[in-house]
Amino acid sequence: MDLKDIPHSAGKTFLEKYAGGGSLSARQSIIAKCCDCMGYHVDGRIDCKLNRCPLYPFMPYREGEKMKRKGPRVLSEDHKKKLVEGRRKKGQVRG
Numbered sequence: 001m002d003l004k005d006i007p008h009s010a011g012k013t014f015l016e017k018y019a020g021g022g023s024l025s026a027r028q029s030i031i032a033k034c035c036d037c038m039g040y041h042v043d044g045r046i047d048c049k050l051n052r053c054p055l056y057p058f059m060p061y062r063e064g065e066k067m068k069r070k071g072p073r074v075l076s077e078d079h080k081k082k083l084v085e086g087r088r089k090k091g092q093v094r095g
């Protein structure tokens with residue numbers, strides 16, 4: 001099936017972006033993978049109900065309770081210093 005024949009969905013958008021050489025976030029990759037796995041949603045945007053799949057908690061059309069983003073991450077000053085030091089060692093932070 002050609003991508004242009006696939007019904008519109010977020011998964012299709014991300015599949016097209018990836019096929020065109022773009023990069024995807026982890027969340028976008030999951031949405032794209034679920035679109036691929038569900039036959040490009042030609043039967044509709046439905047829950048796969050395959051709770052044994054490791055991606056199921058993030059499945060975009062999952063029914064019931066959704067995975068919720070936790071609140072903002074609060075870091076202690078000591079933790080921030082360690083993060084900066086670790087990135088400095090990897091050359092990701094200048095100075």
Ligand code: SF4
Pocket residue numbers: 033034035037038048049050053054055056057059
């Ligand atoms: S969560 Fe469901 S649709 Fe997504 S990859 Fe797993 S089995 Fe496929």
